[in-house]
Amino acid sequence: MIVSLPMYDRPETAAANDALWQGLRAALGQGPETLNRDGAIWDHWLSPDLLLSQTCGYPYRARLHGHVTLVGSPVLALPDCPPGLYYSVFVVRADDPRERPEDFATACLAYNDALSQSGWAAPQNWAAARGFAFDNPVPTGAHRASAIAVAEGRADIAALDALSWQMMQAFDPFPNRLRVLGRTDPTPALPYITALGRDAGHLRAALNDAITALPAPLRTILGLAGITHIPEQDYLALPNPAPPPVPRPSK
Template sequence: MIAALPMYDRPETTAALDALWAGVRDHLGYGPRHLTRDLAYDAAWGREDLLLGQICNLPYRARHRDDVTVLGAGDHRLPDTPAGYYTSVFIVRAEDAPRGLAPAALGRFAYNDALSQSGWGAPLAALTARGLQFHTTLRTGAHADSMAAVATGRADLAAIDVVTWRMLERWDPLAAQVRVIGRTGLSPAQTFVTAKTNDPTPLRAALQAAIVGLSPDHAETLQLFGFATLPKSAYDIPLPPSPTGTCADTLQSAAI
């Protein structure tokens, strides 16, 4: 039996995530003593022994609907955003911000992975709705690396999960070199899940209680202030095409 919450796990959030899991375990009355951190972030999603995990809505929609049961999503208290949803922010270098989104899209777009809603699916939909398209793409592997690519001039535009962006603003010096120039549409935030064989009811109650019981400092660190149960229809979003159309970069790969 494992519990893994890798989506916002970084050195600055370790203690807060440990406290969240301890709260879930205490309310539930069982579970592993510690979060699993020695697996790739996506390795737990298909495991039958997954007690509690967290998944981006795009890999859930594309690959894992039959593997996990959705418990709900966090309330991050984002402006103009219902509980359980989030957006991505478009970022460019500070000196390029006055030019706006359309010229930036003509340059190189840095995305973390083809199976990322926040880094690829949502920004693609936002540009398409504006009659724009990405002309050149660069796969980076992580949101922080996408931001770094923009800050250092290897890319001209990126889209970052807004919760990750808040963390990068707080802890990554490179964030000072970029500016937000727009946002994507709404989609379900990083989603708490459990293996299909588990009863979701006690897990949902324990998770909600643990989130409510977080100290103000831990809640602020995780940008996690509540819990929302979303309708199944919230995840009925069309799958995006691959950034490059190559076999190495299709929706058969997995990422946040």
């Protein structure tokens, strides 16, 4: 069986994720001894051996829906956010005088991945609702890398998963060079998934028990308050923005 929790796994949160899995494994009475941290993430998500993983809302609606079973949505410890939802924060350099995300329409937007809800779809959908687009994007491969690119002046703005941003503020030195300029509209949080044919209700109940039993300091590290059920239709209803342009090869 495969179990992975890749979306908020970093050195400072690894022990808390390990503890969450051990609690879930005890509740389920089955599963591997340790989390799978090796191999390609898409191989985990699409494997018939998948017991549990966490994906992003955009990959779920664009490629995974119909190939996996939706288990549930995390309730995150985010301010001003309904249970089961999350949002992105727009971050810019602390000394940048521009006052609105709209002022960065032609500036360089750092984004983690073209299939990221929080890094690509959320900011572009937010912009489209206001009559513009971020039209000068650069890929970075990770939210943390996007934040660093802005802090170092290689990009001007980034939309970061709000929980990832909280973790950066807790564990990294560079956020003091950045400031939050705004946030995107809330959308369903990063869903837990399992392979087709598995009992989603049983997994969701066991995961709820594991989260509840997790010591409060570990729940705080993970920014995790519980789990809820967001219908798959809510994930599928979100629009898919145009993909970013293919980067031109350097001469």
